[in-house]
Amino acid sequence: MGLPPEIILEAVLNGLLTGAVYGLVALGLTLVYGVLHIINFAHGALLTMAMYAAYVAWASLGVDPYVAALPLAALFFGIGYLVQRLVIGPASRGKDENILLVTLGLSIIIENLMLAVFRSDTRSIDVPYAMDVIEAGPTLLSYPRVIGFVATIAVGVALYVLMRFTMTGKAIRAVAKERTGAALVGIDVAHVYAVTFGIGTACLAIAAAMLLPSFYVSPRVGNAFVLVAFTIVVLGGMGSVVGALVGGLVIGVVESLSGLFLGESLGQIGIFLIFILVLLVRPTGLFGARA
Amino acid sequence: MLEIRGLEAGYGLATVLRGVDLTVPSGRIVAVLGANGAGKTTLNMTISGLVRARAGTITFEGRRIDGLAPPAIAEAGLVHVPEGRKVFPNLSVRDNLELGAYRRARGTRARNMERVFDTFPRLKERIRQGAGTLSGGEQQMLAIGRGMMAEPRLLILDEPSLGLSPLLVEEMFALIRRLHAGGLAIMLVEQNVAQSLDIADDAHVLENGTFAIGGTAAQVRADPHLQRAYLGL
Numbered sequence: 173m174g175l176p177p178e179i180i181l182e183a184v185l186n187g188l189l190t191g192a193v194y195g196l197v198a199l200g201l202t203l204v205y206g207v208l209h210i211i212n213f214a215h216g217a218l219l220t221m222a223m224y225a226a227y228v229a230w231a232s233l234g235v236d237p238y239v240a241a242l243p244l245a246a247l248f249f250g251i252g253y254l255v256q257r258l259v260i261g262p263a264s265r266g267k268d269e270n271i272l273l274v275t276l277g278l279s280i281i282i283e284n285l286m287l288a289v290f291r292s293d294t295r296s297i298d299v300p301y302a303m304d305v306i307e308a309g310p311t312l313l314s315y316p317r318v319i320g321f322v323a324t325i326a327v328g329v330a331l332y333v334l335m336r337f338t339m340t341g342k343a344i345r346a347v348a349k350e351r352t353g354a355a356l357v358g359i360d361v362a363h364v365y366a367v368t369f370g371i372g373t374a375c376l377a378i379a380a381a382m383l384l385p386s387f388y389v390s391p392r393v394g395n396a397f398v399l400v401a402f403t404i405v406v407l408g409g410m411g412s413v414v415g416a417l418v419g420g421l422v423i424g425v426v427e428s429l430s431g432l433f434l435g436e437s438l439g440q441i442g443i444f445l446i447f448i449l450v451l452l453v454r455p456t457g458l459f460g461a462r463a
Numbered sequence: 464m465l466e467i468r469g470l471e472a473g474y475g476l477a478t479v480l481r482g483v484d485l486t487v488p489s490g491r492i493v494a495v496l497g498a499n500g501a502g503k504t505t506l507n508m509t510i511s512g513l514v515r516a517r518a519g520t521i522t523f524e525g526r527r528i529d530g531l532a533p534p535a536i537a538e539a540g541l542v543h544v545p546e547g548r549k550v551f552p553n554l555s556v557r558d559n560l561e562l563g564a565y566r567r568a569r570g571t572r573a574r575n576m577e578r579v580f581d582t583f584p585r586l587k588e589r590i591r592q593g594a595g596t597l598s599g600g601e602q603q604m605l606a607i608g609r610g611m612m613a614e615p616r617l618l619i620l621d622e623p624s625l626g627l628s629p630l631l632v633e634e635m636f637a638l639i640r641r642l643h644a645g646g647l648a649i650m651l652v653e654q655n656v657a658q659s660l661d662i663a664d665d666a667h668v669l670e671n672g673t674f675a676i677g678g679t680a681a682q683v684r685a686d687p688h689l690q691r692a693y694l695g696l
Contacts, residue, residue, distance in 0.1 A: 342558050343565065346551040353549030356511060357609065358537035358566025 175432070182311040183432045184425055189317035191424015192324035196379040197397050198404035198416040199327070200372030206411025207348040207368040210264070210271045214255075216398035217279035218373055220286055222248055222380035223389040230297045230384070237297070238319060241381035245374040252373025257366040286391040294390040302385050320382035327378055328417050331371070335413070344368055348411070400427075400440075403447045409460025418458060422446075464489040464648055465510070465541070465617055469519035470529075472509040479505040481672040482519070487617060487650050492643050494659040494680065495652045496693065497669035503652045504546050506669070507621050511543045512536045524616065538566045540616030546625065546652075548606040552595025556586055559594050559605055563612030572612065579608040582638070600631045607638070618642065619650045624658070636662055656693040660684050668693070 197219060204212050222244060229240040259278065264271040304315035335341035346354045347364045355361050379397075387393070404423050408415020423443055431439030450457060465487040472480045479502045487493045497503050508514040510521060512533040521529040523541050537543075551559050560579060564572045580587040583604040589597060594605055603623060610618055620639065624632040636658050643649055643662075653659040660666055666683040668676040676686050683689055 339561070339565065342554060342562055345553055345558075346562055349553045350549050350551050352513065352545060353551060354562075355513060355533040356537065356543050356545055356549065357562050357613070358534040359562070360532070360534045 187425035187428030192321040195420020198401040200375040213275040214278040216394035217282035219394035237381040244377040248377035249370040249374040253370035256369035294388040316385040409457030412459035415459035466522040471518040491664040494663035494666040542615035544610040546621040563609035568614040
């Protein structure tokens with residue numbers, strides 16, 4: 173495999189950049205799992221919806237996805253809050269299998285709504301900087317991916333600060349591990365659940381805005397990312413926020429390197445090998461709590 | 464201060480409380496005694512709003528609270544330190560205490576935390592430590608300290624002596640007496656009948672979801688049924 177080291181370095185760096193946005197998608201999934209203890213099967217559909225929202229912002233309003241990222245995050249926080257408060261929460265009363273069906277049903281509804289409105293054509297936006305590169309030593313890095321990486325780090329830091337230092341964040345962590353104790357000190361558990369779901373959905377909106385300049389959007393595009401995100405969540409440890417970010421970077425590099433050595437079409441095979449290996453060797457993931 | 468009339472509650476098809484009447488006057492320690500499974504914890508959960516009352520009324524300081532959600536009840540100053548402590552294991556001692564003031568007494572949080580540390584110097588030594596790594600006795604202190612952070616009007620202590628060594632049990636009852644010395648009304652729910660009767664003003668014995676015996680602690684102690692069934696006399 174006598175590939176020159178610059179090519180390998182570039183593959184690793186590009187893998188890190190792509191992996192960061194994967195991590196951002198996984199972040200919402202793992203946060204919801206860690207606090208609500210539910211697996212949200214509507215995550216991919218919500219990502220698709222967010223990508224269409226960013227698409228509409230560009231195509232109809234002429235707003236650049238990077239500018240739209242924060243307003244979209246706020247909008248999707250609200251959507252996530254309401255979906256949990258009005259649909260998933262009331263419908264899941266008690267049983268886990270209810271949640272599975274409710275989120276699965278939600279994803280079908282959202283996907284078909286997108287299909288009805290946008291048809292099945294794949295769409296992409298044409299921003300002037302889509303092909304721009306940034307020179308980093310001997311390697312060239314794609315500008316949209318560097319922006320995506322920076323945004324992921326910013327979201328990661330913001331979440332860390334929220335969780336560690338604010339009363340809201342402490343209440344979220346309290347509810348995650350000790351629901352009854354939280355209710356007794358006066359924390360409104362249903363509200364905290366909805367806020368957490370909203371934060372997860374807001375992460376998706378930011379990921380969507382970061383993906384749009386370099387990816388196409390179609391009614392089922394979210395699923396491709398969420399499949400990878402599930403692997404990341406398992407690798408990083410179910411419910412671990414740090415695990416999601418680190419896992420995203422690892423998976424990004426694995427995908428990029430297996431694409432380089434095995435060919436572009438086999439790039440994802442490495443991801444699923446990792447998935448199986450983690451399940452066999454370390455089922456709690458890198459940062460997961462021991463059972 | 465707390466008035467319960469004809470309270471019924473349960474889970475699914477099971478009825479646990481079958482018509483409970485209880486009065487906790489302000490400034491007193493009222494012990495609720497009974498064996499495992501008598502309904503003591505269900506009574507507490509119903510008062511706190513975690514379990515819905517099926518019949519009857521709960522009035523706290525003149526206001527109906529049955530049907531309110533737990534946060535509203537905590538906000539009214541009815542603070543419940545639950546069985547099994549229910550501290551937040553993934554949060555530090557300091558964060559646990561801060562969350563005690565989530566709904567009440569936020570403005571006086573710093574002062575109250577100092578008071579908790581005066582009462583429990585051990586907690587101050589472990590201020591940065593995760594609550595999950597504390598010993599059982601320390602977790603119980605933390606649970607009570609977290610309750611005190613809300614400046615309770617009425618404190619419900621559910622099995623505070625459960626799982627503690629005999630020495631710590633002594634300390635726990637001494638502490639309850641100290642908390643009460645400041646005028647705080649306490650509803651003490653215990654399996655430990657003898658020691659609870661020593662510090663309580665009034666006592667009630669729960670059997671099969673209803674109060675079988677009730678009165679002042681002295682009257683309850685003199686009851687022949689209680690002596691036979693609970694004190695082994």
